[in-house]
Amino acid sequence: MNKIPAIGTPVRTQAIINQYGLWASKRLGQNFLIDLNVLQKIVEQAKVTDRDIVVEIGPGIGALTEQLALHAKEVFAYEIDKKLIPVLHDTLSGFSNIEIIFQDILKADFAELKGHQPVKVVANLPYYITTPILFALLKSRLDFTSFTVMMQKEVARRIQAGPGSKDYGELSLAVQYYLDVDGIFDVDRRSFLPQPGVDSSVISLVKKRNFKPFVFQEQLFKVIKAGFAHRRKSLINNLLFLVKKSPEKRQQLENILTAIDLPLNIRGEKLDLNKYEQLTSSLIEKGFIS
Structure with missing residues (x-):
């Protein structure tokens, strides 16, 4: 057969x-x-x-x-x-x-x-x-x-x-x-x-071996999504879509980016995962997101 x-x-x-x-x-x-x-x-x-x-x-x-x-x-x-x-x-x-x-x-x-x-x-x-x-x-x-x-x-x-x-x-x-x-x-x-x-x-x-979820995982992915929302826009301009835009909010964001050694004109596609985690922690710490 x-x-x-x-x-x-x-x-x-x-x-x-x-x-x-x-x-x-x-x-x-x-x-x-x-x-x-x-x-x-x-x-x-x-x-x-x-x-x-x-x-x-x-x-x-x-x-x-x-x-x-x-x-x-x-x-x-x-x-x-x-x-x-x-x-x-x-x-x-x-x-x-x-x-x-x-x-x-x-x-x-x-x-x-x-x-x-x-x-x-x-x-x-x-x-x-x-x-x-x-x-x-x-x-x-x-x-x-x-x-x-x-x-x-x-x-x-x-x-x-x-x-x-x-x-x-x-x-x-x-x-x-x-x-x-x-x-x-x-x-x-x-x-x-x-x-x-x-x-x-x-x-x-x-x-990943010994994978441990980031403590603010849900917020992390919101920040990442915002960071790539408009690829031609700066990270600051994209993050402003998370909240009501105002001069005060922009200044807060500029302070946050400066504190974690990021240029003010940087775009979202330049950040690696560690930087996004650091950014998310700072945004939460400063009350920018919850």
Whole structure:
């Protein structure tokens, strides 16, 4: 008997598409990964072992899910596209360590994972909603050790960017607050069906060792958001959007920046995470924000 090819091969993917009359939904940002080498490299990059609980986002027809299940203890795959219910039940029927949850990841409460955490997140993310998903996961109650995710190459650059770079922004700081980059590799457009119109990268992010949340975490992210609200404006002008503008408030801000050795004309993209934490503490101490 001939062995059934892996789901993530061109021949098997096309057969599944034909069998179920599928199409890649542009609305949901679907592109089927048809390069088995890339799929296996993602699993390797995520360092998945038989002790790991894995959360996958957007399993599609199950190409990455299959490879994860071959290595992981258990895979919880979250899918929003209901037309894929019979497909996944068919393509992954040979596995007992996969649970498919048909739920929007942005609304997930991860109740299914009770008693199964910590987890590794592995996903081929829909490019149109990559940033909201990352923010949602970072702010969720999900106890994770790492993220290994496929995304638009441009977004991967933003995550890695440092102060002063044109790619540096709110996303860079939000991710770098929690995580360190552990590895990255690019993926050719020809690895997908249909081919996307942008370049792709897989980035692996690990939870910071001995991570301790900043004492004013909520205020920190408000200050960071304000700092990048208008990239062409100075940090002071952006921070004035947090309160009612007045000459007195501007003078207070100038005093705060001077006290922490920041130029008065500096822009938000020049500050690293430590400086944003220092700025936030000073703003609270002086009663500028609460």
